[in-house]
Amino acid sequence: MSVAMAGTQSTQRPKTSGTWRNIRRNWSLYLFISPFYILFFVFGLFPIIFSLVLSFESWDGLDTPRFIGLKNFALLMTDSQFWQSVGNTFIIWVESTIPMLFLALIIAFLLNSAFVKLREFWRFTFFLPNITSVVAEAVLFGAVFAPKFGLLNWVIERFGSPPVDWLDNNFWLQVAIAIMIIWRWTGYNAIIYLAGLQAIPEELYEAARIDGASLTQSFFRITIPLMRPIILFTVIMSTIGGMQIFTEPFVLTGGSGGPGQGGMTMVLYLYNQAFGSHLFGYSSAIGWVLFLIILVFSLFNSILVRRLGTA
Amino acid sequence: MDTWMDVQPAAITQSNTQRATRRERHPIAFCVASLLAFFWLVPLAWVILVSFKPQGSNVMNATGWVTPPYTIENYIEVFTKAPVALWIWNSFLVAVITTFLALLLSTLCAFPFSLGSFFGSRFLMFLIAIGLMVPGEATLIPLYVVFRNLNWLDSYQALILPGIAIPFGVLLLKQFFDGLPRELFEAAMMDGCGIVRMLFQIAVPLSRPALAALGIFTFLGSWNNFLWPFISTTSPQIMTIPVGIPFFNSSYHTDYTLPMAANVVVSVPVLVAFLLFQKQIIKGISFTGLK
Numbered sequence: 152m153s154v155a156m157a158g159t160q161s162t163q164r165p166k167t168s169g170t171w172r173n174i175r176r177n178w179s180l181y182l183f184i185s186p187f188y189i190l191f192f193v194f195g196l197f198p199i200i201f202s203l204v205l206s207f208e209s210w211d212g213l214d215t216p217r218f219i220g221l222k223n224f225a226l227l228m229t230d231s232q233f234w235q236s237v238g239n240t241f242i243i244w245v246e247s248t249i250p251m252l253f254l255a256l257i258i259a260f261l262l263n264s265a266f267v268k269l270r271e272f273w274r275f276t277f278f279l280p281n282i283t284s285v286v287a288e289a290v291l292f293g294a295v296f297a298p299k300f301g302l303l304n305w306v307i308e309r310f311g312s313p314p315v316d317w318l319d320n321n322f323w324l325q326v327a328i329a330i331m332i333i334w335r336w337t338g339y340n341a342i343i344y345l346a347g348l349q350a351i352p353e354e355l356y357e358a359a360r361i362d363g364a365s366l367t368q369s370f371f372r373i374t375i376p377l378m379r380p381i382i383l384f385t386v387i388m389s390t391i392g393g394m395q396i397f398t399e400p401f402v403l404t405g406g407s408g409g410p411g412q413g414g415m416t417m418v419l420y421l422y423n424q425a426f427g428s429h430l431f432g433y434s435s436a437i438g439w440v441l442f443l444i445i446l447v448f449s450l451f452n453s454i455l456v457r458r459l460g461t462a
Numbered sequence: 463m464d465t466w467m468d469v470q471p472a473a474i475t476q477s478n479t480q481r482a483t484r485r486e487r488h489p490i491a492f493c494v495a496s497l498l499a500f501f502w503l504v505p506l507a508w509v510i511l512v513s514f515k516p517q518g519s520n521v522m523n524a525t526g527w528v529t530p531p532y533t534i535e536n537y538i539e540v541f542t543k544a545p546v547a548l549w550i551w552n553s554f555l556v557a558v559i560t561t562f563l564a565l566l567l568s569t570l571c572a573f574p575f576s577l578g579s580f581f582g583s584r585f586l587m588f589l590i591a592i593g594l595m596v597p598g599e600a601t602l603i604p605l606y607v608v609f610r611n612l613n614w615l616d617s618y619q620a621l622i623l624p625g626i627a628i629p630f631g632v633l634l635l636k637q638f639f640d641g642l643p644r645e646l647f648e649a650a651m652m653d654g655c656g657i658v659r660m661l662f663q664i665a666v667p668l669s670r671p672a673l674a675a676l677g678i679f680t681f682l683g684s685w686n687n688f689l690w691p692f693i694s695t696t697s698p699q700i701m702t703i704p705v706g707i708p709f710f711n712s713s714y715h716t717d718y719t720l721p722m723a724a725n726v727v728v729s730v731p732v733l734v735a736f737l738l739f740q741k742q743i744i745k746g747i748s749f750t751g752l753k
Contacts, residue, residue: 177581179657180574184586187571190627195593198604205603212607254498261495274744276499279506282732282743284686286704287725290711291509294718302508334502339747346748366491395597398688402708418599426693431603438600445597 205435212431223436233437235412236420237444239325243416244393246329247336252385255337256378259344260370274345277338288335289402296327296403318403321413328414331399336392340385347381348374383456387449394445397422417441513537513723536723540710545698546727549706554731556618556702557684560625564680565673568631573661575632576639577647593629598689606693620694621702625684631676638672639665675746678739685732703728 206223210216227233258277262270280288295302296317304314317323351374359369375382400414406423408415415423421441425434514532517539540546575583609620642665650660666673688704695701701709707728711721736743 177574180577180580183574183657183661184571187567187627187632188586190567190623191589191593191629194605194608194624195601195627195629196589198601198608199592199596201604201607202601257494258498261491264491273495273499275740276502278744279733279736280502282682282686282736283729284688284704284707284732286686286688286707287728290707290721290725291505294512294722295505295508302505334505338502342744342747391597395599397599421599421602422689425603431607435600435603438597438602442596442600446595 202435202438205432206439208432210431211429213429216432219432223433224440226433227436227440232412232415233417233420236408236415236417239413240394240396240416243325243328243332243396244390246325247332248386248389248393250329251333251337252340252382252389254333255340255385256344256374256382258337258341259348260374262341262345263348264366274338274342277341279338280335281339285335285398286402288331289399292327292331292334292399293403319410321409321411324400324404324409324411324413328396328399328403331403332393332396336389340389343381343385344378347378351377379456383453386452386456390449390452391445394441394448417444509722509725512718513726515719517717517719536719537727539720540723540727544706544710544724546703546706546710546724548699549701549703550727550731552618552621552700553685553702553704556621556625557681559618560622560684561677561680563622563626564628564631565677567626568628568635568676569661569666569673572632572635572639573657573665575636576642576665577657590629590632594633602689602693605690609694616695616697616700618700621691621700624690625680625687628680631680634676635669635672638669642668671742671745672749674739674742675749678735678743679746681735682732685735 205216207218207220208216209219209222258273262273298304298314298316298318301317303317308314315323317327355373356369359373364372395418396416397418400408400416400419401422404414406419408419417437418441421434421437424430424437513536514534516531516533516535574580575587605624606615609615614620646664647660650664686704687702691702691705695705698706698709707721707724710724
């Protein structure tokens with residue numbers, strides 16, 4: 152039975168009979184893919200369709216759902232709390248992604264160029280937070296950022312500054328969440344960058360060095376341009392991840408988003424609307440707006456990174 | 463900054479050992495890396511130290527956290543006051559079953575796509591792409607409703623089933639299978655080798671790195687997963703460790719010592735997994751980045 156050739160044969164024959172022949176000949180292929188697709192339909196695709204339908208309905212999860220057209224989306228457009236959550240998410244995304252990717256690039260550059268012997272140890276140090284549970288991390292940082300008796304405020308007070316109200320002030324709460332994301336994901340991105348750096352031929356650096364280029368110059372003139380596709384990949388991954396921030400603010404603020412709602416991210420708002428207020432239709436609509444935002448924002452980012460590279 | 467200036471003009475002919483010694487002469491680079499590493503390690507060191515402090519230690523003075531006396535009382539209490547051992551077992555059971563089934567189903571599903579096109583293959587791939595794009599949060603409510611209607615909330619099925627059919631796994635493995643030499647499969651077909659043997663005797667043994675990476679990611683993802691287990695479980699008997707820990711902490715949040723001991727307990731299994739599979743994890747991450 153020639154599996155790989157079946158596809159080409161079907162194009163040579165009349166369409167319908169070829170299709171059936173194709174299916175009958177390849178029945179084992181369908182047997183192979185069906186366990187995955189059965190589960191994928193039930194727990195992946197069906198929920199997607201279901202949530203799309205729900206976003207046009209009003210439902211508390213118990214009564215019969217009621218079709219209300221675009222009302223959920225109309226309400227969403229005027230919901231100031233939702234727009235605040237969008238703003239919060241973007242602020243946290245900027246505050247975390249830019250320092251994170253920059254630090255990751257520096258770490259990868261250092262690991263690639265210096266201390267060959269200790270490379271394993273450094274990599275291990277920076278990557279360690281990534282494999283620990285977000286919950287454990289949030290509990291830890293809850294103690295680090297605690298206004299009284301917190302680790303960070305103790306250090307700050309040692310330097311003679313007044314303690315920072317990390318968890319009650321919107322600005323500092325967002326910084327705190329960003330720090331958690333940076334701590335967790337820098338090592339992961341550094342590993343991706345390191346793989347990219349190791350693919351750059353050493354001869355380029357040697358040639359630059361002979362021509363009298365400094366470390367900084369070779370970083371900005373050789374490393375950055377050659378790393379552009381990989382940087383683009385990490386930016387898009389960070390966008391997708393950053394738009395979906397949930398566990399950090401959830402554990403840090405106990406699900407409330409903080410007294411000034413500074414930690415209320417889009418997904419936390421979605422969660423509260425669904426499982427706090429039982430507005431299943433409304434929160435499905437939030438989910439789809441979230442999806443659109445991620446899609447548009449990823450596209451925007453990829454265009455931006457490409458432009459920056461060519462300019 | 464210009465430590466590179468001390469490079470001799472004969473740099474082209476430098477041997478590898480010479481290059482290594484030159485590389486290690488970057489004092490500023492070394493300082494930057496050490497400083498960064500310090501910020502990464504301090505919170506971890508703090509967790510471990512605080513977890514060994516007796517409860518009600520002098521919290522008014524932060525130096526009191528790190529100086530003796532030490533005790534293992536917290537660990538004993540974590541295991542006796544809460545069903546932590548059960549939660550770890552639940553997490554382990556769920557992660558192992560999820561990983562095994564995810565690997566099996568993704569392999570079976572990815573291989574036919576890699577062999578060539580068949581009727582519906584394009585459409586089926588398109589469905590997988592959709593599944594990859596829609597964020598998990600958008601389908602949270604329907605998933606909850608599905609399990610509620612099946613009467614499966616608060617069960618192992620609820621924790622395991624949604625984590626198996628992950629589009630990412632199929633895409634990763636298909637990509638890897640695509641990279642295997644075609645000649646192998648053509649030769650096997652000539653010899654009358656069926657698809658089952660082609661997959662399990664040729665493709666799978668050659669794809670061990672990809673399978674290992676996918677397996678580890680699935681395991682870690684399942685072990686650390688919070689949102690779905692948190693929504694779908696309510697009884698402490700079914701809880702996994704990431705759900706159990708905040709549940710446990712909420713009743714003892716006067717002191718840091720117990721939560722930190724719980725943190726160490728949660729982290730040790732993943733730490734062991736990481737040390738065992740470090741190479742595959744690093745390779746797996748690099749692989750996803752370079753593709």
